[in-house]
Amino acid sequence: MAALRVAAYLLLLVLGVLTGVAGALVQAAWFPGGLLLALLGQMALCYGGVRVMDTRLGGGAPAAGWTAVVLYLTATRPEGDFVFSVGVGSYVFLLGGMVAGVMCATMPKLSQPGRSSARLGK
Template identity: 35%
Template sequence: MPAPQPPTPAPTPPPSAEARQPSGAAARIAGPVVTGLGYAVLLVVGISVGLGGSVLAGWLSYLWQAGMAGQAVAAVALLGVVAVLFAGCRAAGWGMGSRLGAGLPALGWGAAVFSLIAMTSGGDIVLTSTVIDYCYLFGGLAAVGIAVVLTEPGP
């Protein structure tokens, strides 16, 4: 017969909901700080997507010049890019619970795109005057604009 085991202490109960909440001062400071950081990140993400998407649109303009098959592939890819822009702005607005959440990535995207269509003495920077680049510019503006308008306003 094995030796009897000593009794083990009972497990401690989980902390109550009140104990898990931060103190009053910390909660008042943390909420707005986290929200502000979230909005700042969305603006940076919008700028990054605008820069990367503009380079992609520049590549699509080369594909556009490859004939009918290239134009078909470029058009399908452009529709996908515009759909992702729309969905991303809608998701950002839903996640932040406000139109500002959808508007900041749209603003960052627009600022990045417009900075890359500027004309220099050497010519266009990234987005040239091709049909597919104009479709990216105006289709993207329409997509992010509609996404911002369709987002429910915050409290």
């Protein structure tokens, strides 16, 4: 059972990496719709991770993968190539995605394990 949870967290981490790469390519291509689509994809993945795993780490794993790959893509290369252009959209994508990941990773737990949702005493 624990190995299955670890595999699920690793899958969420990989999905965060893929979402970061896809968002980096889409956010400037179809501005402003691509930016909105990239941010909504990041938010949906992090929130979905929280809901599926029922832990905060479920939102933190894709946020960590997303942040790592996006920060890697912001670095300039010796060849002079870069993924992000200079502009407001790139900064909104970087900061907005990080804020969305932190919000999902720090949101309150959705349910308490081992307790029923029924009211007691009535």
